[in-house]
Amino acid sequence: MAKKKSNKKQLSAPERHFGVILEDIDSKMDLVLEGHQALDVKFSKKIEDVSKKIKDVDGKIDIHTEMIGSMAADVEIIKTDIELIKNSLKKKIDIEEFAVLEKRVLLLERKLQRI
Numbered sequence: 001m002a003k004k005k006s007n008k009k010q011l012s013a014p015e016r017h018f019g020v021i022l023e024d025i026d027s028k029m030d031l032v033l034e035g036h037q038a039l040d041v042k043f044s045k046k047i048e049d050v051s052k053k054i055k056d057v058d059g060k061i062d063i064h065t066e067m068i069g070s071m072a073a074d075v076e077i078i079k080t081d082i083e084l085i086k087n088s089l090k091k092k093i094d095i096e097e098f099a100v101l102e103k104r105v106l107l108l109e110r111k112l113q114r115i
Contacts, residue, residue: 011019093101
């Protein structure tokens, strides 16, 4: 049997050592790349979750803004009603004034009965 000639160039020990180091670095870079890809997927999911929550919060803020606007209108109506009630109460007499007027009317009625 004839021996096959090796077309490969014989490498020196430092060259072989350098090749081994390169392969080790390459395998470690592959691990870093896999880790980066896994983190990218996790971050993408988290970003989607946060985006959904932000949309929910935005919706709630819109609803609350409408509610506050409605409440502000209601408060204005209540203020107007209170002002009307105040004005109508100012036109009416209080209990003490009523008692004084009642006594005066009684006195006048008695005087009229004597006539």
